[in-house]
Amino acid sequence: MEKKLEDLQILVNNLTYHYPDGTIALKGVNLNIYSGEIVGIMGKNGAGKSTLIKTFNGLLKPTTGVVYIENDEVNNVLMSKLTKKVGIVFQNPDLQLFANTVEDEIRFSLKNLNFTKIELENQISLTLEKFKLKKFQNRTPFTLSGGEKKRLAIASIMCRNPEIIVFDEPTIGQDAEGVKFIRNLIKEKHSEGKTIIIVTHDIEFAIDNIPRTILMADGLIIADGPTNKILSQDQILNIGYLISPQLIILSKFLIDLKIKVPEDVYIKENMVQFLGSYFKDKMGITEGGKP
Amino acid sequence: MNLIEFQNFCFRYDHSEDFVLKDININIDSGKFILMCGITGSGKTSLVRAMNGLIPQFYHGEIKGNVLVKGKNTKNVPTSTLSRDVGLVFQNPENQLIAMNVEREIAFGPENIGVPWDEMDSRIKECIKITDIEHLRKKAPFEISGGEQQRVAIASILALQPEIIIFDEPTSLLDPKSAIQILNLLKKILLEKKVSTIIVIEHRLDIVLPLADEIILVDKGRILEQGEAHNVINGEKFLNSGVNIPKCVSVFQQLMNQNIFSGKLPISIEETKNLINSIK
Amino acid sequence: MEAFKFIQKKTIIHILDPRTKLLLAIIYSILAIIFEEIFILFFVFLSLFPFILAGQLFKKWIKSIRGMTFLFLLLIIFNTLFSTFSRSISMIIRIMIMVSSFSLFFLTVHPDDLMLSLLSLKVPYNIAFSFSLSFRFVPTIAIEAQNIIDAQKSRGYEMEQGGLISQARNLIPLLIPLIVCSLKRAFHIAESLDSRAFGSTKNRTYYYSIKYAKKDWLLTIILISLFIFGVIVKIFPEFLPTWFYWKLKV
Ligand SMILES: Nc1ncnc2c1ncn2[C@@H]1O[C@H](COP(=O)(O)OP(=O)(O)O)[C@@H](O)[C@H]1O
Ligand SMILES: Nc1ncnc2c1ncn2[C@@H]1O[C@H](COP(=O)(O)OP(=O)(O)O)[C@@H](O)[C@H]1O
Ligand SMILES: [Mg+2]
């Protein structure tokens, strides 16, 4: 995708952040994110990922440097405007669920958005529908299962319809079903033209769903590029406390065997296709036959 | 010998409608690295709570059947006593570290069972050595990283010298490299015979499968399958259970569906490489 | 809270037995309460300095005093309104003495040693242990509270201005998750304590022990003499030169 200046949506320039206790969490971050991108942020615990995303919606004010969200410099704009544009979904739903009913939980998120009464009720019911929470409408959020709570927490941000959606560690502790839900949500929001930022340790999720990855270490961005490139360079992986996804390891192994592999076999379907024809070739089997 | 034996065990929490564990009949024997998997809410955590008496002593509810830990019935022997046989390490190390420095943390368990000072000192030294945390000895829990915290949690359970240690999603909050390091540490503890059996609940099957000897597959409160790792992985039940199937398994599974491959699915990168080599 | 958070160091003050330091805090506080005279309080206050310096706590201490500026201002306003300015000055020194002596204690006593000293004062183990446990979890819960504020603000929550009642109502979105998370945490901690043989035998052993050393006895004797001297002065005011009793005219 060609990146155009007018599509520049987040611009971070020389950003540093010092916590009140003196911890220097960001040491000069530079970053451009374009409208409609899906961007992953990886790096070991304490690298500064959460601190960085918290500057996007005004939770933290830059110590020095600037952060622009579209045309607004975060220092010069009300937080309410930022949180409307940038929605952050935190990992642990327990941090935010408090209302008497599931419905009220959504209503709370819409409180300061100047909806008319009808629009408000509409939006609530639409959201409940979309996140398959309708049947829990009048239940207290605390009796939901872990997966349902997570959906509600995500819904309580999505209902605000932010332009930029940030997920902090969305796949932690999720089984295949939960991962699939998040994958589909990302696809859907992407097709609506939203910008999506995903902080994650989950390399297999990243390689499947995130085209561009930023790697952070010690308050700095140390690499920024296509996820498959980032996740195949040993040196970068070492600094980021990461490992290669299985199919990247496998494709490297094939290359070491002097086997010619297409570049995109890190994608499962491609690997299946490649190995399929390779095996047939090697063993001289015919279509449908067993070796 | 059976370390833990479930006899027709069923359990329902006081506040849950249905039984969350149903007709459990499994045996845990010694000398194994056992992986327990299943989707969220399938009952894995409840199952391990039943292995050291937290169910029914800490979590009350309706019970049928029995659980025996080295012959002791978990209904009658308190968890604090069973903890000498079964150690439990939880997901979030933050909540398991209760002292203000690592050394005191490790001492806590032995202190509780009244181990004399000299023996305590030697246990602490040994546990620090095997978990490789000498440099953290005087540090407070909030001064060290998540991976280090989990090492300390492991050391402090090892100090009680249990025969079985159970880990409930010990790596889910860690970065991939720290996760591998922790899982390798578990394998090392087993191979060096510091414990006789290890049970791990883990979602990242890609990194844990290569270490597993046996798999217990849990679904809707029942044991769907228990057996040697390869056998379980190759079964229909596993592939349809909704757990995260590692990529190399699923690639070969698809090749198998297309009748291009037959044989045992490789469960690790190493096995996949061997398989490709064998065809070459 | 910062003023009371233990910092690991190896100074003579840190090495002292916790009970000695507790005695110090108590005796200084009693002296601060029984006297009202500015000069006497001032000297008592000054005599704390050697301890603060020896413990390398000067910076922390300044911070904690500065943190109370607001309280001091309030004290001055109210005392001058309802009593005298002079009174408000002594009140301030009093509070500084108490805060300083207790923060000296908390800053230099390892929370786990705190437990040991409580035990040696015949406090039951369970109570002493829960005391040290709450110390351990103060920072953890503070971080969690911050995360809750962040999560709620991210969905448009605003700390509203307004009357007391509406402000209290406005705290609900923060308080409920905090209570829920803390309860969950408490459960997890309890579960993990049980799994680590907590309370499995009456004959608990201890890896660390605290011992009253020579320097502790020495300081104890000094502190008690100081205390006795203080009491004597309180009972026989003529003991000190009259200028000690000077008061501000306002
Ligand atoms: N509220 C805080 N006060 C002080 N230091 C903090 C706070 N939050 C995070 N830090 C520190 O800032 C650094 C970056 O943290 P964070 O952004 O949370 O990293 P990540 O999300 O990559 O794990 C770490 O060293 C962390 O300890
Ligand atoms: N303390 C509890 N009280 C009531 N129900 C519980 C409790 N803990 C877990 N459950 C329920 O038991 C079922 C199994 O949960 P759990 O054992 O935690 O599964 P897993 O660890 O596989 O995710 C779930 O439906 C869950 O809601
Ligand atoms: Mg983070």
Ligand SMILES: [Mg+2]
């Ligand atoms: Mg669980």
